[in-house]
Amino acid sequence: MNLTNLDECIHVVDDGTKLEKVLQSITESGVQEDAFYVFDVGDIVRKYEIFTTKLPRVKPFYESILIKPIFYSITVFALYVFLAVKCNDNAIVLEVLATLGANFDCASKGEINKVLDLGINQSRILFANPAKPASHIRHAATVGVDLMTFDNESELHKVKSLYPNARLVIRVRCDADVAQCPLGLKFGCDILTEAPRLIRVARFLGLEVVGISFHVGSGCDDPPVFRRGIAAARKLFDYATTLGYNFDLLDLGGGYPGNTGTSIDKIADVINLALEEFFPDPSVKVIAEPGRFFVASAFALATNIHSKREVRNNDEKDGSITHVMYYINDGVYGAFNCCLYDHYHPTPIPLEVSFCSNTVLLYNVSLYAKPLFFEIIVL
Incomplete structure (x- = not known):
């Protein structure tokens, strides 16, 4: 098993080859003394199958936070030297997920370009940043990425000025009681007091709002929070109808645990039952942003x-x-x-x-x- 050729980032090994053997082969060779990752491509494929099987109505959007790794890739294993946050923008990760059918959640101009450079159509990108620099909105308009989130009135006026034809998704706050990284203080408007007013402002400005988004926080350990978010979204869908909107998109955000030994079974059960109760109409497109879920167990450092x-x-x-x-x-x-x-x-x-x-x-x-x-x- 020769995994020491640094000119090749993809190495195919025999089925059943243990991760420890792959790592030992690399470290004992002496060619790679810096810290590095081994990336199990097959693990991501299995995770995608798990997600789409357990949540059949939910279309995954991969969250590609922009970083610069160096890896080794196994069974297919993939070497690059290295960096990692909750998910990553490695080209192999993006290409594998794109081939599987995933769409992409981008938060900046750089991330949008990274996805587009792989030949992925702009219609598969959600610009999921509720507070965007003006230059990034202009760039989205230039490259045709028209689906984006907002959670405040200032953002609506920016979009009206810079990209009036954008399709907007209002992000509401729905924090889990237990999460590694709660996001409600940073993103999301209040469901009861702010969201209805923002929908009215968007209507007054003549902007197209197409749906609701929420994020329960990374590393969620509170499955019932997804039911609360879906139930609240139903009320906002109905309210928007009274203003002449016809929302058709529900974004369930992230928070799905992906480390080895974890499971999304309880979360999936809650989501499936809540969708059946509150959104039985199959014409409503349901998406999610399971970035960490896909990559957390696929990498070993x-x-x-x-x-x-x-x-x-x-x-x-x-x-x-x-x-x-x-x-x-x-x-x-x-x-x-x-x-x-x-x-x-x-x-x-x-x-x-x-x-x-x-x-x-x-x-x-x-x-x-x-x-x-x-x-x-x-x-």
């Missing part, structure tokens, strides 16, 4: 422990070691930003262990984590 520091107590006579700090070649300004923003507690898995008596020495060895990260001194 390998790092090197390059240094260690033995910390001793202050007893002059004893001076025994109280603990050891290990330093790896990645940190919170790279792959481990999840420790700061997602309250994540990564767990290390040694790829190589040296023994001395009963002590395990983790010095000048490699570690990997799946999903993404591990627990160690991260600076």
Whole structure:
């Protein structure tokens, strides 16, 4: 198994090849000493099948936050050197999802260009940023990305001035009681007090509003919140009808857990029952933004422990070691930003262990984590 040719980012290996063997092949070769990811392309394919099977009415829009990774790709496994947030814009990820039929949730001009450069039609893009710079709205108009979100009156006036033919989706606030990253303080208008007024303002300005969007927060652990959001959307659909609108789009946002060992079964059950109750009409297009769900378990990060520091107590006579700090070649300004923003507690898995008596020495060895990260001194 030769996975050491850095000129090739895609490597096909035998079925049943374990991730640890792939990582060991790369680290033992010595050609890649920097931290890197191995990307299991097949994992994304399986995740797409799971999502579309469990949520048959929901069309996934992949959230392609713009970053710059370097990976290895397996069974098909894919090497690039590296960076990762809750999801990523790696071209292989985007091409695989596009081939499977996913559409794309973009939040900036750069992300829109990244998707369009792959030959993906602009009709498959949702500009899902409720507060957009004017230059980005003008760019969307130039390239024909006409579906976009808003959650405030100022945005409506910007769109009226810069892109009056845009199709708009109003984003409402519907935070889960338990989520890794609640988003309600940043995005989304109040369902009861703000949303009806914004729909009226849009009507007065002659803008086309086509539907409702909400996001319960990343890493949702509160499945009933999806029913609350869908029920609230139904009321706003009905209210918009009284103003002459005919909404036909419901965006369920993100929040679907995707790490190894997690499941969307409970969330899917809640969504399916709520759609049957509140939106039985199949003409309403239902979409979602499961970015993290698709990629979280598909990537494994390998790092090197390059240094260690033995910390001793202050007893002059004893001076025994109280603990050891290990330093790896990645940190919170790279792959481990999840420790700061997602309250994540990564767990290390040694790829190589040296023994001395009963002590395990983790010095000048490699570690990997799946999903993404591990627990160690991260600076």
